[in-house]
Amino acid sequence: MKMESLTPNIMVKDVNATLNYYTSILDFKIVDTNPETGVFEWGYVQSGNVGFMFQEEKSLKAEYPEFQNINPGGALTFYIRVNHITQLYNNIKDKTTVIKPMNTTFYGTYEFAIKDLNGHILTFSETPSV
Structure with a gap:
């Protein structure tokens, strides 16, 4: 077995604002979002071999109930x-x-x-x- 890559999925309050920050300040490119337009609950950005996924707090807590008492950060x-x-x-x-x-x-x-x-x-x- 060989591990291929690591892309953290980070809990955030506002995916749209986070994607805007990473694309406008740090020059990352948006790879994918959910939904495709509007208010995103998830987004994936990449620059070179570095990628980050950002997921809205409520959405991530629904997916992983273990995070119910954990704040973003x-x-x-x-x-x-x-x-x-x-x-x-x-x-x-x-x-x-x-x-x-x-x-x-x-x-x-x-x-x-x-x-x-x-x-x-x-x-x-x-x-x-x-």
Whole structure:
């Protein structure tokens, strides 16, 4: 057995607003939504090999009753490897909440982190070529 990919399905209050944020700020593309138009209860975005699914809170709680007493959000970060990190940083730094500015880590990568409109933390990283 070999695992092929991982695409988190994230509980959010407003799928439409979340898709708009990811497409307009982070340049993700919408792959699929449910329903096809109108007020979405689920949506899937992708950029390169990175994908996120977002599902409306009521819908996800109906699908997984175990989530009934859990609010959207979570104590986790999404670590995303990118290329052209400086260009990405410059393109989005004034459009979103930067919580960790561009820096060089002790292990030699360039990184910065943002908080999306739902409070999720995304860390972007690029390893410089030698």
